[in-house]
Amino acid sequence: MSDGRLRRAICRAGKLLVRRGLVHGTTGNISVRTAWGYLLTPTGSALDRLDPHELSELSPGGEHIGGAPPTKEFRLHRAMYEVRPAANAIVHTHSTHTVAVSLLGDVDVNDMLPPLTPYYIMRVGRCAVSPYRIPGDAVLADDVAQRASTYHVIMLAHHGPVVAGPSLDDALTTLEELEETARVYLLVRGKGYATLDASAVETLRARFPAPAP
Numbered sequence: 001m002s003d004g005r006l007r008r009a010i011c012r013a014g015k016l017l018v019r020r021g022l023v024h025g026t027t028g029n030i031s032v033r034t035a036w037g038y039l040l041t042p043t044g045s046a047l048d049r050l051d052p053h054e055l056s057e058l059s060p061g062g063e064h065i066g067g068a069p070p071t072k073e074f075r076l077h078r079a080m081y082e083v084r085p086a087a088n089a090i091v092h093t094h095s096t097h098t099v100a101v102s103l104l105g106d107v108d109v110n111d112m113l114p115p116l117t118p119y120y121i122m123r124v125g126r127c128a129v130s131p132y133r134i135p136g137d138a139v140l141a142d143d144v145a146q147r148a149s150t151y152h153v154i155m156l157a158h159h160g161p162v163v164a165g166p167s168l169d170d171a172l173t174t175l176e177e178l179e180e181t182a183r184v185y186l187l188v189r190g191k192g193y194a195t196l197d198a199s200a201v202e203t204l205r206a207r208f209p210a211p212a213p
């Protein structure tokens with residue numbers, strides 16, 4: 001995809017995230033891998049008011065080479081791209097229901113949500129939970145790097161999810177599926193809900209494997 005098309009795709013994605021209630025205020029950030037490095041949303045930007053010409057440009061080594069200063073969470077994005085060479089886009093939000101699930105006392109840090117629907121298994125598969133760190137901290141990026149070769153969806157505890165995808169559309173769809181499943185889980189939790197049985201989950205995982213790292 002050309003540079004101009006990637007820039008417009010990021011701006012469209014930002015509007016979609018806001019319209020669907022997946023981000024609020026100036027939270028959330030988006031990046032794509034380009035032929036020359038990375039395009040990212042600038043620090044402090046509201047995602048529905050992005051200027052395609054002001055997106056931050058980073059070199060493959062992470063130096064700021066053009067546009068506005070990048071999101072403070074750029075380390076997180078780079079850490080994930082480094083261990084997932086097939087990833088071309090990353091979306092990070094503070095989506096309400098996903099954050100709420102990560103705060104529950106009995107959350108499984110290797111598989112945050114139970115297998116409630118087939119689309120969750122097909123799009124998300126498993127979501128790992130990474131321990132709380134100060135946003136933008138290098139340690140947070142290290143934590144993500146440790147998990148990102150296995151997981152394309154990682155929840156930063158008390159903070160928000162990070163999703164890597166082979167394309168921006170793919171990463172967005174996965175993030176939406178995660179948030180909606182978290183919402184369903186909060187609706188049924190404590191009410192004796194049913195999960196998909198283990199053999200159904202196994203069949204879905206075999207037929208719809210997670211994207212290659």
Ligand SMILES: [Zn+2]
Nearest residue numbers: 028073135160
């Ligand atoms: Zn964040």
